[in-house]
Amino acid sequence: MRRVEHVMGFPVSLRIDDEGDFETDFESDFEAAADAVFAWLREVDARFSPFKPDSEVSRYGRDELAEGELSADLTEVLGRCADLRSATGGAFDIRLPGRDLDPCAVVKGWSVQRAAELLTAAGARRFCLNAGGDVVVSGGPWRVGIRHPEQADRVCAVLAVTDGAVATSGQYERGDHILDGRTGRPATGLLSLTVVAPTLTEADETATAAFALGAEGPAWAAARTGCEIFAIDTAHRVLRTPGLPVA
Template identity: 65%
Template sequence: MPTGLRRVEQVMGLPVSVDLRDDDERAHHAVDHAFAWLHEVDLRFSPFRPDSEVSRHGRSELAPQDLSADLTHVIDLCDHYERSTGGAFTTRLPDHPFDPCAVVKGWAVQGAAEMLHDAGARRFCVNAGGDVVTAGEPEPDTPWRVGIRHPEQPDRLCAVLALNNGAVATSAAYERGAHIIDGRTGKPARGLLSITITAPDLTTADTVATAAYAMGQEGISWAAAQPNCEVFAVDSAHRVFRSPGLPIAT
């Protein structure tokens, strides 16, 4: 009988791991489908692949009616957050290709988690380069523990979160440099060292974290006002902000 499964693959330019604690053969087979979905998303949505649907859309080679339902959904999400942030979050910068990666990663990994759930998995953690979806508990009465990395000291944690059914995502410059652009200025975002968001799903957590980081310090209160989102942030003056409902581990 299966006794849990752990698997890591490099996909979408980062390591994605699945830690499945269910003793269920059908759930184990679903891990194959989940990784296949992530590889499919990478082929279809990568702005770095000239033949991807995203790249073809960015070059205006596809009519609106020819877009897949998935890409239409992603574009709608991007447009929603662009409006909500007053343009700080954007997928269309001057002299840059159309790039919806800030939405696609969280959306894709959330989709993989939902495949596991639909196959009967109830106790698992999917980790995509530090952005995490959890379900159930790894052990009875024990939540999944997710560390928030210190933005300037990689060997330290700012806090540890306790999650049962939910997601957490962090935006910062410590891994990829100043890659998040404030669409209002066209320059790298300023004001925050890092911001971590918990939400019921990774689509929301990842996109809100990126959007809030693009907004700078004002993004903290904006993120805290988003439905079902909790916030942990460190600003450029090294001040720490934590929303009251943040699930800090004890």
């Protein structure tokens, strides 16, 4: 089964490869699970988008909600953001001067990982959920390409991932959107940084925080439990950990 929808500002594609008796409710169960996945992602967009003035994030950013009034989900996300800010010495920061509160760097991976867990709970064992190039897979091995940071029609590596997630941060899609919270200026030192981790929550937040750190980022990310990295710096050097699952 395959489905693609545009949600949260990027295309999200779902592929389920489980085999079964499609004369039974097997297929309809997965269709219902896919419906739940995209309904959850639309809910996240409505609740967490800093671009929607009535979202919970926007209201909290305007001090219309006290911490005790926040949902458990937003409290969890903000806690992860605070931990990353501390771990990076302020390089990762969702509260930059002159800018609205923006926890998207954590929300994306966290929410898509939750969506993957909905699939697992529905009985899916072999699937790939791709959210704007960040991927969580189950029951592989799946081949996941890392886009070349300067040549859009090429990949610079292909990974083989069985159960886990891959996330990449770079400037090639959205320009200088990742800022170093220590300076308030665009992060420098890296062209792209890819993280392989057990969950997309870990992979996505680690990739973004490491990119914000710049030249320090690859070593910082590689030291995090369960993370393997592939990075290209501005001198076009490739940095990778020995355990990276290259296909």
